[in-house]
Amino acid sequence: MPSWYPFAQGQAAGDQQMRELLGGKGANLAEMCRLGLPVPPGFTLPTNLCREFFEAGSVLSPDVLQGIEDGIAHIEASLAGPRFGDPGRPLLVSVRSGARESMPGMMDTVLNLGLNADTVEGLASRTGDRRFALDSYRRLLQMFGDVVNGLPREDLEEPLRRRKERRGVGFDHQLDERDLEIIIGELQAIYENGVGKPFPHDPRRQLREALAAVFLSWYGKRARTYRMLNGIPDSWGTAVNVQAMVFGNLGPSSATGVAFSRNPATGEREPMGEWLANAQGEDVVAGIRTPGPLRGSASSPDSPPSLEEALPEIYRELDELLVGLERHFRDIQDVEFTVEEGKLWVLQTRSGKRTASAALRAAVEMTEEGMIDRATAVRRVAPEQLDQLLHPQIDPHAPRDLIARGLPASPGAASGRIVFNSAEAERLGKAGESVVLVRSETSPEDIHGMHAARAILTRTGGMTSHAAVVARGMGRTCVVGCGNLVIDEDAGEVRVEGGEEVRVLKAGSVVTVDGASGEVLLGAVPTIEAEVGADFGTLLGWADEIRSLGVRANAETAVDAARAVELGAEGIGLCRTEHMFFDPHRILSVREMILADTAAQRRSALNKIEPVQRKDFADLLRTMAGRPMTVRLLDPPLHEFLPVELSEIEAIADDLGLKVAEVRRKTEGLREQNPMLGLRGCRLGLLYPEIYETQVRALYNAACDVIEEGGEVQPEVMVPLVMNAEELSHIRERIVATAGEVLRERGQSVPLHIGTMIELPRAALQAAEIAEHADFFSWGTNDLTQTAMGLSRDDAGRFLPEYVERGLLDADPFATIDEGGVGQLVTLGVQRGREARPGLVMGICGEHGGDPRSIHFFHRQGLDYVSCSPFRVPVARLAAAHAALETPAPTA
Ligand code: PEP
Ligand code: MG
Numbered sequence: 001m002p003s004w005y006p007f008a009q010g011q012a013a014g015d016q017q018m019r020e021l022l023g024g025k026g027a028n029l030a031e032m033c034r035l036g037l038p039v040p041p042g043f044t045l046p047t048n049l050c051r052e053f054f055e056a057g058s059v060l061s062p063d064v065l066q067g068i069e070d071g072i073a074h075i076e077a078s079l080a081g082p083r084f085g086d087p088g089r090p091l092l093v094s095v096r097s098g099a100r101e102s103m104p105g106m107m108d109t110v111l112n113l114g115l116n117a118d119t120v121e122g123l124a125s126r127t128g129d130r131r132f133a134l135d136s137y138r139r140l141l142q143m144f145g146d147v148v149n150g151l152p153r154e155d156l157e158e159p160l161r162r163r164k165e166r167r168g169v170g171f172d173h174q175l176d177e178r179d180l181e182i183i184i185g186e187l188q189a190i191y192e193n194g195v196g197k198p199f200p201h202d203p204r205r206q207l208r209e210a211l212a213a214v215f216l217s218w219y220g221k222r223a224r225t226y227r228m229l230n231g232i233p234d235s236w237g238t239a240v241n242v243q244a245m246v247f248g249n250l251g252p253s254s255a256t257g258v259a260f261s262r263n264p265a266t267g268e269r270e271p272m273g274e275w276l277a278n279a280q281g282e283d284v285v286a287g288i289r290t291p292g293p294l295r296g297s298a299s300s301p302d303s304p305p306s307l308e309e310a311l312p313e314i315y316r317e318l319d320e321l322l323v324g325l326e327r328h329f330r331d332i333q334d335v336e337f338t339v340e341e342g343k344l345w346v347l348q349t350r351s352g353k354r355t356a357s358a359a360l361r362a363a364v365e366m367t368e369e370g371m372i373d374r375a376t377a378v379r380r381v382a383p384e385q386l387d388q389l390l391h392p393q394i395d396p397h398a399p400r401d402l403i404a405r406g407l408p409a410s411p412g413a414a415s416g417r418i419v420f421n422s423a424e425a426e427r428l429g430k431a432g433e434s435v436v437l438v439r440s441e442t443s444p445e446d447i448h449g450m451h452a453a454r455a456i457l458t459r460t461g462g463m464t465s466h467a468a469v470v471a472r473g474m475g476r477t478c479v480v481g482c483g484n485l486v487i488d489e490d491a492g493e494v495r496v497e498g499g500e501e502v503r504v505l506k507a508g509s510v511v512t513v514d515g516a517s518g519e520v521l522l523g524a525v526p527t528i529e530a531e532v533g534a535d536f537g538t539l540l541g542w543a544d545e546i547r548s549l550g551v552r553a554n555a556e557t558a559v560d561a562a563r564a565v566e567l568g569a570e571g572i573g574l575c576r577t578e579h580m581f582f583d584p585h586r587i588l589s590v591r592e593m594i595l596a597d598t599a600a601q602r603r604s605a606l607n608k609i610e611p612v613q614r615k616d617f618a619d620l621l622r623t624m625a626g627r628p629m630t631v632r633l634l635d636p637p638l639h640e641f642l643p644v645e646l647s648e649i650e651a652i653a654d655d656l657g658l659k660v661a662e663v664r665r666k667t668e669g670l671r672e673q674n675p676m677l678g679l680r681g682c683r684l685g686l687l688y689p690e691i692y693e694t695q696v697r698a699l700y701n702a703a704c705d706v707i708e709e710g711g712e713v714q715p716e717v718m719v720p721l722v723m724n725a726e727e728l729s730h731i732r733e734r735i736v737a738t739a740g741e742v743l744r745e746r747g748q749s750v751p752l753h754i755g756t757m758i759e760l761p762r763a764a765l766q767a768a769e770i771a772e773h774a775d776f777f778s779w780g781t782n783d784l785t786q787t788a789m790g791l792s793r794d795d796a797g798r799f800l801p802e803y804v805e806r807g808l809l810d811a812d813p814f815a816t817i818d819e820g821g822v823g824q825l826v827t828l829g830v831q832r833g834r835e836a837r838p839g840l841v842m843g844i845c846g847e848h849g850g851d852p853r854s855i856h857f858f859h860r861q862g863l864d865y866v867s868c869s870p871f872r873v874p875v876a877r878l879a880a881a882h883a884a885l886e887t888p889a890p891t892a
Contacts, residue, residue, distance in 0.1 A: 003049060003067035007033040008041035008078040016329070021046045023239030025098030028329075028349050035328065037321065038345050041078035042093070042243030043071035045211070047100070050237030053215045060212055068207060068242070075244050082126070082244075085203040089126055090119035092136070092245040095210045097217060099238045102350050105443070105466050106226040107238060108147040108217040110210040111280065112140035112245060114203040132250055134180035135172070139280065141187040141199060144206065148213040151194045159186035171289075173278070207242070214240050225447050228804070231811075231853070246345045248338040249280050255311065255339040256281050259294055259318060261326040264334070264354040265408070267361025267535075271295060271322050273335075275307045281336060281347065290460065290481060294318070317344050325349050330371050331380070332362050355411060356381070356388035360535040374542040375885055381539060383852040383879040388412065389536060390871050391477075392527035394514050401522040403503055403511070404496050406457070406482030408518035409468035414454035414477045415512040415524035418505060420489040422449020429453065436511055438494055440487055442467040450476060455513035457520060459485045477515035532874075540568060540874055543881035548889035549858065550865030551876045552628070554845055556580060558619040564870035568877050571628035571714075572620070573778060573867020574845035577695060578636050580616050581609075587641065592656055594638045595666050599690060606694040613695060617702035617715075626712030630778065630845075630867075631699050632757070633692045633731075634684055635720040637675040642667045676786065676793070681721020682756075685731050692731065696738040704746040716753040718778060723762045725769040732773050757845070759783035764829035768836035777833055778867070779826055781846030781854075785813050788822045814847060817854040830861050843867055852879035859883035 005013040005022055007030045014022045014030035022030065026044035033039050049064055060068075072084045075091065082091035092114040097107035115123065120137045124130035138160070145151040160172065163179050175183075191199045200206050217223060218238045227234065248256030257275030262268060274291035276283055283289060292304030294315065308315040318337060321344075325333045334352035338345045354362065363377035372380070391412035394400070416434035419425045425437045429452025437453035439446065441460045450456050450470060455477035458467045471478030484498035492507040505511065505522075512525040552573030553564030561572060581590045586609060593605035621629060643649050649667065653660040672678035685692040696717060703713040717735055722728045732754050739752055756773075758764055759780025767777070786793040791800075793814060803809045809818075817823050826844075833840050843865040848854035850868030855876055858866055860883070868876050 001046070001048065003045065003063045004071045005030065005044045005046065006041075006071065006074045007039065007043065008074070009033055009039055010036050014044065019100050020236075021048070021239070023047060023098030023100055023241075024102050024350055025096065025348055026239045026241050029241060029243070031328075032325075032346060032349060035324075037325075038343070040244040040246050040345055040347070041075045042241055043067075043074055044098070045071075045240045045242070047237040047239045050215050050218060050239070051235070053212070054219075054237075058212065058216065060208060064211075065208070068204075068211070071242055072207075075242075079244060084114055084207075085119065087118040087122045090114055090122045090203075092123070093207065094241075094243050094245055095207065095214055096241045096243070097214045097238045098241050099218075099232070100236050101230070101232055102353075103223060103226050103230075103232070104353070104470065106223045106447075107220065108214050109282075110140075110143050110147050110213070111282070112136045112143070113206045113210055115140050116199075116201045116203065116206075118201075119203070127247075127250060129250060131177050131180065132247070134177055134184065135249070136247070138180055138183050138187065141184060141191065144199065144210065145187070145191050145194070147217070148209050149191070149195045151190065155190055155194070156187065159183040159190070211240055211242075214238070222447055229447075229451065243347070246338045246340045246347075247280070248276075248340065249278050250341050251278060253311070253339070253342045254278055255307070255314070256283065257291065257294070257307065257337055259322055259335045259337060260352045261322040261333040261335070262352070262358070262362050264332065264352050264358050265411075267332075267354065267358035267365070269365065271319050277304075277310065281338065290483070311339065314339050314342070314344050321346065327371070330366070330376070332358075356385040357411070357533065357535070359385055360389075360533075360539050364535045364538050375546060377539060378543050378546060378878065378881050379885060381878060383855075383875040383882065386536075386874045386878060387871075389532050390530050390874070393516060393530055394512065394519075394521070395526040395528045398526045400519075400525055402519055403499075403505070403522050404482050404484055404520040406479040406518045406520070407468070408514075408516055409480045410456075410471040410476055410478035411516040412455075412477035413512060413514045413516070413525070413527045415510055416454045417508045417510055418457075418494065419449075419453075420487060420492070420494075420507060422446045422452075425449035426452040436513055438485070438487060439467070442470070455479075455515065457482055457485070457511075457513055459483060459487060471515075477513050479513050479515060479518050479520060482518075482520065536874070540877050543878045544568070547877065547880035547884045549855070549863065549880040549883065550843070551873055551880060552630075552843065552845075552865050552867040553870045553873055554849075554867050555620075555870060556616075558623045560870050561620055561623040564873055565623065565625075565627070567870055567873040569627075569870065569873045570865070571630070571867075572624060573630055573843050573849070573865060574718075575620065575629065575631045576635065577613070577632060578634055578640075580613060581634070581641065586612055588652075588655055590641050591652055593691070594641055594670070595652075595656065595658065595663060602688065603690050606690055610694045610698050613698040614702045614705070617699050618705045621702055621706045621713045621715065622709075622711055624714075626714055628714045628716055628753075630716040630718050630755070630776075630843075631695070632718040632720055633682075633695050635681050637670075637672060637678050637680040638684070639667070639670040639672065639675060642670065676783075682719050682727050682731055683721065685719065686727060689734055693734060693738045696735050697742055700739045700742040700750060701746070703750050704742065704748045707748055707750070713750060714753075715750065716755060716776065718776075719754070719756045720780070721759060721783065722756045722770060723760045724766055725773060728756050728770055728773040755841075757783075758829055758833075759787070759846075761788050761825055764825040765832075767829035767831075767833035771833040771837040771840055774833075774837075774840070776841040776843070777829070779829075779842070779844040779846060779863070781817060781822065781826070781844055781848045782814065784825060784846065785818065785822050788825055789813060789818065811853075816851050817848045817857050819857055823857055826858075826861055830863070834862075850876050852876075852882070855879040856883040856886065859889065860887055862889070 012030035012033040016031035019027045022044045082089045084091045094111045096109045115137045124133035142156045248254045255277045259273035263272040273294045276291045293306045332352040336348040359381045363380040366372045367377040394413040416436040418438045419435045426448045434454045436455045438457045458480045468480045486495040496503040512521040552571040553569035554574040555561040556579040589608040596602035653663045753775045755776035757780040842863045845867040849866035850872030
């Protein structure tokens with residue numbers, strides 16, 4: 001396999017299909033070259049070399065060294081002029097990482113490689129701009145010191161900052177050659193002091209060291225965190241692109257910028273982006289100066305002009321290029337460009353990260369434009385992204401105290417206490433606090449803090465700055481470029497200037513950030529639930545055509561059930577009846593039932609519960625309007641309904657006319673060491689049959705009530721925590737008898753669907769025997785995970801995050817099904833159950849039912865439906881469609 005893949009305008013060894021080998025950036029650079037687009041020549045070192053680099057103990061192999069030599073010769077030949085290290089006419093190159101999936105800002109880049117004390121003069125005479133050449137050298141020293149040698153970034157920024165202060169100027173470009181020479185001298189000294197040897201003069205050594213550093217950044221903390229959050233395996237490795245430098249900082253006809261082929265916030269079909277005159281790429285992303293827009297006219301005399309106004313020819317060329325790239329790649333493109341003395345160069349194109357609403361709109365519109373088909377449109381929207389659309393918005397009628405306004409970078413509305421650094425955000429976030437991270441600008445180091453924060457607010461930067469791009473990807477509320485904030489981290493305060501009066505907010509003050517309008521409001525402002533637009537329904541309709549897995553909801557109240565139906569649920573897969581018992585109006589009768597001495601007393605208490613439960617069931621059945629509705633009989637251990645505090649015990653004794661000591665004795669008698677493994681589930685039903693009988697009577701009476709009103713019903717009864725066929729057979733008999741009695745009394749007929757949860761390992765193994773007595777199975781993967789892995793679902797949260805962080809588990813098994821263990825029990829149980837009873841209906845109602853990765857697994861197992869919380873129903877519909885596109889449905 002070649003150790004390097006050349007590209008130059010008009011030809012390339014790679015193409016867009018080769019992402020695995022060349023990384024996303026390298027594959028797309030190659031493809032753009034094939035299309036004849038103006039891409040500076042270069043070469044890609046493939047991802048397998050990254051793996052080999054680590055296997056060899058972080059050294060570059062002779063093959064790589066040869067590849068570098070050949071690659072540089074290729075760039076020199078393509079440019080026919082400048083040569084790497086030539087003091088007369090030096091070639092400069094950039095080294096950039098590029099993994100299979102884009103990981104924005106997570107790995108390292110080094111620009112301007114090839115400069116030293118000699119070549120800097122060559123660059124000066126080649127460009128006729130010595131100031132520019134010195135500034136490029138200054139940038140190289142800073143970047144190299146930081147990326148390659150890990151010198152503190154602040155130390156490396158100090159000479160420039162100090163110089164500007166000495167000269168009393170605000171901007172880098174106000175410094176002259178002499179200033180830059182002084183800064184360069186200081187940077188060289190900092191380098192030598194920090195590293196213990198001088199900055200490498202030899203361009204080839206610079207290049208080799210930079211390449212090794214970029215490979216090493218694959219295992220940097222930022223990159224590892226990003227991979228963990230995004231499920232990207234370590235084994236992929238990164239490719240590295242070495243490319244001839246072009247300069248956007250060569251004067252007024254030079255520029256740099258980023259451009260999207262469609263608006264990444266709304267999906268609207270218009271070029272959108274930002275540019276900076278006379279600047280290098282990192283200046284835009286770093287949010288150091290406020291960039292101008294691509295189109296239109298400047299919003300005020302002080303704001304920078306648009307590219308269209310300043311460089312109209314370039315704008316037109318760029319616009320055409322964006323349209324062409326989008327048509328070719330059939331997706332929203334996010335392009336980095338540079339204009340060097342009036343010539344447009346493309347440095348990168350990739351699929352643009354977008355908000356959920358932009359993803360939906362673009363997917364639907366591109367389908368309507370005939371650019372993609374429905375299946376592609378469905379694939380284009382990540383199920384997790386839909387959550388963003390269901391985020392709360394600020395209540396428009398709520399009083400608002402506007403304190404600042406910035407750019408609306410990522411939608412949603414969130415309140416929290418302000419914190420000024422990521423470590424603090426992470427600490428408080430972990431402690432369960434809602435925080436708003438307020439920064440001058442964010443950098444990839446802030447990823448932890450951004451993840452922990454409910455919202456992110458920055459002072460500088462534009463819509464494509466780091467904060468904006470990363471927050472959008474995470475679905476975090478984010479406002480950037482809020483220029484009138486003056487952050488004083490030392491004083492622990494932020495001053496908001498520019499209004500009638502200066503307002504000062506101390507760390508810990510509560511603000512609300514509106515990522516849709518860009519507003520920052522004082523205090524916790526009430527929010528209202530989100531509304532989804534027409535594209536949402538269209539795309540999910542297409543997903544429904546594709547998926548084979550049914551989607552139901554876990555719901556106990558008519559309100560939740562109605563929302564679930566609205567979001568596309570096809571039934572209720574789990575109604576946890578105990579949630580009805582906790583209602584403050586009912587809990588007393590429930591307690592009376594639990595504390596009863598005799599079956600007769602218990603029955604009398606249950607007689608009070610029955611009519612209320614019947615009404616609840618009737619409400620739910622009406623809402624579900626003939627859709628299946630699975631009612632699970634009582635599951636939790638009874639002590640959960642009893643109080644712990646003495647004062648509460650006294651109150652209950654009083655209410656029920658019992659002695660305090662007696663209530664205490666009984667309460668304590670019901671305590672268990674391992675209540676999750678104790679008297680719960682069907683065990684309750686076997687020991688206290690009247691509880692289940694009451695529930696069954698309530699359900700079938702409710703069904704008859706609704707039928708008599710002219711409604712349709714499809715109730716299903718589900719028995720929890722079964723471990724063997726005998727338990728189910730006993731309980732089933734009583735359900736059949738009780739339901740039969742009700743139906744006879746009422747003169748109605750309702751088909752009986754009686755099934756069981758499979759949530760114990762033994763039940764999974766005994767699936768064939770259990771299936772004899774079950775009309776359906778519903779996998780209770782919460783308890784199954786707990787019991788199969790020996791992990792307490794209540795307490796394991798204390799250490800699971802660390803397990804995941806240390807790679808001992810690849811995900812929290814209570815969020816994503818553990819395919820290798822718990823999943824095997826599912827596979828086995830599905831197979832045994834269906835062998836015994838062909839066509840046996842099977843669903844899953846554990847939390848995994850709303851988790852996209854787990855949904856793929858359940859689809860492959862041939863389950864009939866997943867059931868999840870109402871807000872996750874759209875996510876599940878889409879994930880089920882993705883699963884069907886990936887693997888055809890297995891036949892049941
Ligand atoms: C389960 O165990 O997966 C389940 C759905 O039941 P619960 O969470 O109520 O125990
Ligand atoms: Mg359970």
